[in-house]
Amino acid sequence: MADRVLVFYGSYRADRMGIRLANYIVAGLKARGKDAELIDAKAIGLPMLDRMYKEYAPGSAPQALEELALKIRAADAFVFVAGEYNWGVQPGLKNLTDHFLEEWFWRPAAIASYSAGRIAGARSALAWHGTLSEMGMIVVSSTLAVGPIAQALTADSAPLGEAGRFLDRSFIRFVDDLAWWTEAAKVQRARKPPPY
Numbered sequence: 001m002a003d004r005v006l007v008f009y010g011s012y013r014a015d016r017m018g019i020r021l022a023n024y025i026v027a028g029l030k031a032r033g034k035d036a037e038l039i040d041a042k043a044i045g046l047p048m049l050d051r052m053y054k055e056y057a058p059g060s061a062p063q064a065l066e067e068l069a070l071k072i073r074a075a076d077a078f079v080f081v082a083g084e085y086n087w088g089v090q091p092g093l094k095n096l097t098d099h100f101l102e103e104w105f106w107r108p109a110a111i112a113s114y115s116a117g118r119i120a121g122a123r124s125a126l127a128w129h130g131t132l133s134e135m136g137m138i139v140v141s142s143t144l145a146v147g148p149i150a151q152a153l154t155a156d157s158a159p160l161g162e163a164g165r166f167l168d169r170s171f172i173r174f175v176d177d178l179a180w181w182t183e184a185a186k187v188q189r190a191r192k193p194p195p196y
């Protein structure tokens, strides 16, 4: 069965640019045989964290949380599209991820950062690395770093110029690395079901 990969993106801005990278990644994963889906935090629209999903009595969580929890639990791997606000993470995506904990466990995650400048969101990638590890994911070492994003991808997520060609080349290793760990985690989960 194709690997089920969820691609998370969390900018709420009207003129958001990172959606270009998120759509590029979803399309690229699908082209390489993965069952990929974009999880757009803005479209889901969770309120600021009050109760985590697990703090609701079974069956009483808001519908959006129930649906997302099922998707996260059923996924084989995750990609986090990480924009950078003031050297940190985007609050919309952080808010979404903080609603869950055990639901993330035992799967690999890869980080694709971007920004308007040449730093390409590297500082937010660094912050996400620790956060995703804390949430029980295996963070793979291959990353994507796209910046300036406007010079790498068109509004339709087509690669642009030299930056786009570099992204295309980097993407191959990014997907291969994630797929290796996805398979390893799948085998281990089948061999030894996670304790929780």
Ligand SMILES: Cc1cc2nc3c(=O)[nH]c(=O)nc-3n(C[C@H](O)[C@H](O)[C@H](O)COP(=O)(O)O)c2cc1C
Residues within 6 Å of the ligand: 011, 012, 013, 015, 016, 017, 018, 019, 083, 084, 085, 086, 087, 088, 114, 115, 116, 117, 119, 120, 121
């Ligand atoms: C509040 C805010 C803070 C920002 N801080 C940074 C930053 O620290 N480093 C950086 O490279 N770009 C920064 N930028 C520029 C963003 O990289 C750029 O706006 C990018 O497109 C944001 O992602 P989004 O369009 O998907 O929301 C910031 C933008 C905003 C709106």
